[in-house]
Amino acid sequence: MQVSVAKNTVTNYLVILVRTFQGLLVTRWLVNYLGDSGYGLWTLLWTFFGYALLMDFGAGIAGQKYTSQELFKRDIRHYNSIISMIFTFHSMMVLLIILGVFIASFYLEKLFNVHDPEQLAYCRKCFFTFSLGSAVIFPLCLFSEIMVGLHKIYFKNYIDTVFRISELIGFLVILKLGGDLFGIIVFVLVLMAVERSFTGFCVSRFIPGFRLRFFLFDRQVFREVFGFSSGTYFVSMAKLLRTQTRNPIISKYCGLDSVGIFNLSNRLSDLCNQAISQYNANVRPVTAQLFHRGRFRMLREFIVKSMQWNMFMCCLFIIPAIMLRDEAIFALFKKSVTPLIHDLSLLSLLGAASWLVMTQIPSSVLLMCERHHLLAWTSMAEAVTVVVLNILFLRAGKGLVCIELISLGASFVLFAVVRFPIMLKLIHGRAVRELFCIYVPSLLAAVPAVAVLYLCKRLLLGHVHEFLLCAICGTVYAVIYVLTAWQFLIGRTKKELWKRRVMIRVRKYLKKA
Numbered sequence: 001m002q003v004s005v006a007k008n009t010v011t012n013y014l015v016i017l018v019r020t021f022q023g024l025l026v027t028r029w030l031v032n033y034l035g036d037s038g039y040g041l042w043t044l045l046w047t048f049f050g051y052a053l054l055m056d057f058g059a060g061i062a063g064q065k066y067t068s069q070e071l072f073k074r075d076i077r078h079y080n081s082i083i084s085m086i087f088t089f090h091s092m093m094v095l096l097i098i099l100g101v102f103i104a105s106f107y108l109e110k111l112f113n114v115h116d117p118e119q120l121a122y123c124r125k126c127f128f129t130f131s132l133g134s135a136v137i138f139p140l141c142l143f144s145e146i147m148v149g150l151h152k153i154y155f156k157n158y159i160d161t162v163f164r165i166s167e168l169i170g171f172l173v174i175l176k177l178g179g180d181l182f183g184i185i186v187f188v189l190v191l192m193a194v195e196r197s198f199t200g201f202c203v204s205r206f207i208p209g210f211r212l213r214f215f216l217f218d219r220q221v222f223r224e225v226f227g228f229s230s231g232t233y234f235v236s237m238a239k240l241l242r243t244q245t246r247n248p249i250i251s252k253y254c255g256l257d258s259v260g261i262f263n264l265s266n267r268l269s270d271l272c273n274q275a276i277s278q279y280n281a282n283v284r285p286v287t288a289q290l291f292h293r294g295r296f297r298m299l300r301e302f303i304v305k306s307m308q309w310n311m312f313m314c315c316l317f318i319i320p321a322i323m324l325r326d327e328a329i330f331a332l333f334k335k336s337v338t339p340l341i342h343d344l345s346l347l348s349l350l351g352a353a354s355w356l357v358m359t360q361i362p363s364s365v366l367l368m369c370e371r372h373h374l375l376a377w378t379s380m381a382e383a384v385t386v387v388v389l390n391i392l393f394l395r396a397g398k399g400l401v402c403i404e405l406i407s408l409g410a411s412f413v414l415f416a417v418v419r420f421p422i423m424l425k426l427i428h429g430r431a432v433r434e435l436f437c438i439y440v441p442s443l444l445a446a447v448p449a450v451a452v453l454y455l456c457k458r459l460l461l462g463h464v465h466e467f468l469l470c471a472i473c474g475t476v477y478a479v480i481y482v483l484t485a486w487q488f489l490i491g492r493t494k495k496e497l498w499k500r501r502v503m504i505r506v507r508k509y510l511k512k513a
Helices: 002-056 059-068 076-112 117-149 153-176 181-206 219-244 246-254 256-293 296-323 325-333 339-368 372-395 401-427 431-460 466-489 492-512
Strands: none
Touching (some): 002 246, 059 256, 246 256, 296 325, 296 401, 339 372, 339 401, 431 466
């Protein structure tokens, strides 16, 4: 298990370099070629794709769970029945997605806040193409969940890398040839369909005897799958409701330009989130496996170490991002930082940190340890509260900053009252001990690094280019933080063990040389 977790994590961080590079270039190109309105429309369309994921009803996570529990080794026929029912259910949901697209088409003028007939017609064409294409591709998303359940995230990363590079080249060619957003949408949809189909082919090779067929109904299989997925669905719906409603709400009350500004302000936190959260893909399948086998001591150690890792990575990436956010946004996106972007980027970075260190892993533990119904109802209550407050504050003209503040407050309250206490009971942990082990060492290690970063920024600001300033200050911070974290986070026994492993590998390398 340790080998697969390490391999998955390493390849996650390798592939994130490609995705980060691609995301930076794509954002920059779309803003420069299409403007704030075009970029706002692009992000809004991806929001609608997020709504389509509500039609999953949590069945995809159920496929991941049964795969991680290795049901295909014990009873391949029963496993095929479960996966086939999930796939058939997803295929039937395509009809509901198409119906939703048809209904939403009558409200596009209000939703996009666009009144020019020509511009509205273009938005309508992009909307229909993207939404209907995404609906057709939707059932193929199941194969990615199965790959995660197989603990072969590393192989999924290889596929993702190839197709992300292909996507980047396609974006460049289309924009250089004078193409518009519609051409980009068609290209992306075709590429997504090819990628997911190839993933399905790989799944059939990894699982001997894997067969997928249309499987309409079996009472026992239905009860087994949807007993778990019903709770999972409300968790997924709550997450999507909370995050994916922001763009339409902003578009309705503030316009497409504000959607572009809001999402541009969140790009830095998105990059940090991608850089930090790659390890967390292992948490769900490993937690399900250990809980199913009854290894609670190993589960507690794994969860605590996972949250320690998240806290360490948050201090490594988010703290310097907060201190250098204005210079980083200008250097990466060539966009002047207004006071609004300055405030929004700060709050979005704090929100990313709260999600990573307070929400993500506790939620995964509750989900995979048979507390999915409790997690579902509390998450849904949080999401509804956040959405209602967002609407009320924006209607009152309070501005975009309130959206991030509301989200931060809701995450902290739910963590303190529900997620963390119940997680401790499941893993047999102690509150004071686990809180100290998870949060305090990383924060102490960051203190000297923050002081040096502040001095370095004061010395270089105004004398070097923003990109060079971020590179120098970020590198200095990272070096000092890692050195101090070595003292605070790593015990003497583990230090000696790591030293021995490094020396063994060096000796092997020297012998081969």
